[in-house]
Amino acid sequence: GAVVSQHPSRVICKSGTSVKIECRSLDFQATTMFWYRQFPKQSLMLMATSNEGSKATYEQGVEKDKFLINHASLTLSTLTVTSAHPEDSSFYICSAWDRMNTEAFFGQGTRLTVV
Amino acid sequence: AQTVTQSQPEMSVQEAETVTLSCTYDTSESDYYLFWYKQPPSRQMILVIRQEAYKQQNATENRFSVNFQKAAKSFSLKISDSQLGDAAMYFCAYTTGGGADGLTFGKGTHLIIQP
Numbered sequence: 029g030a031v032v033s034q035h036p037s038r039v040i041c042k043s044g045t046s047v048k049i050e051c052r053s054l055d056f057q058a059t060t061m062f063w064y065r066q067f068p069k070q071s072l073m074l075m076a077t078s079n080e081g082s083k084a085t086y087e088q089g090v091e092k093d094k095f096l097i098n099h100a101s102l103t104l105s106t107l108t109v110t111s112a113h114p115e116d117s118s119f120y121i122c123s124a125w126d127r128m129n130t131e132a133f134f135g136q137g138t139r140l141t142v143v
Numbered sequence: 144a145q146t147v148t149q150s151q152p153e154m155s156v157q158e159a160e161t162v163t164l165s166c167t168y169d170t171s172e173s174d175y176y177l178f179w180y181k182q183p184p185s186r187q188m189i190l191v192i193r194q195e196a197y198k199q200q201n202a203t204e205n206r207f208s209v210n211f212q213k214a215a216k217s218f219s220l221k222i223s224d225s226q227l228g229d230a231a232m233y234f235c236a237y238t239t240g241g242g243a244d245g246l247t248f249g250k251g252t253h254l255i256i257q258p
């Protein structure tokens with residue numbers, strides 16, 4: 029099956045700094061990618077939809093200025109957590125939608141800890 | 144808004160036995176896809192099985208099968224001959240036909256396999 033690669037898998041940053049998370053679709057072109065957040069022992073919540081060549085669409089309650097999304101190519105989307113605070117600590121997962129196979133492929137996830 | 148409900152926070156089954164995980168959903172769409180994903184401790188999301196709403200036949204993948212009741216908006220997962228490696232969180236998920244809206248997940252069911 030298709031592979032989606034997400035990096036880094038773990039990151040610790042200081043409060044007030046920014047962190048960038050990359051999501052790459054390795055063997056298919058993804059015009060649409062998604063970013064989810066998962067708190068411990070909870071489900072995945074969609075944060076935003078990343079569209080290649082256009083602005084991301086954010087879900088209600090998600091601060092677009094805090095969670096910057098860039099989808100500059102058909103294989104790469106990035107999520108930048110700006111001015112991170114401890115409450116931003118969470119598990120972030122990206123996903124790419126494969127239209128051909130009508131299936132969502134997920135990255136390995138990134139555990140962000142803000143100290 | 145679409146919702147996905149998993150009413151069983153945790154299920155336990157003896158190894159080699161059969162277990163059924165429940166899922167109901169709410170939508171006004173006629174074209175959609177339903178999924179069951181497995182999330183082991185590594186937190187990598189793994190597709191277990193997929194069902195297209197327009198197909199009446201229930202999907203089957205080896206030991207995994209679904210009971211798709213479209214009128215009742217029910218989508219349960221049956222795991223036969225349970226194995227220790229099946230222990231994980233299981234999430235039911237929904238998306239519209241185009242896949243452009245991302246997946247909506249249920250809260251998940253923690254499946255425990257008793258040896």
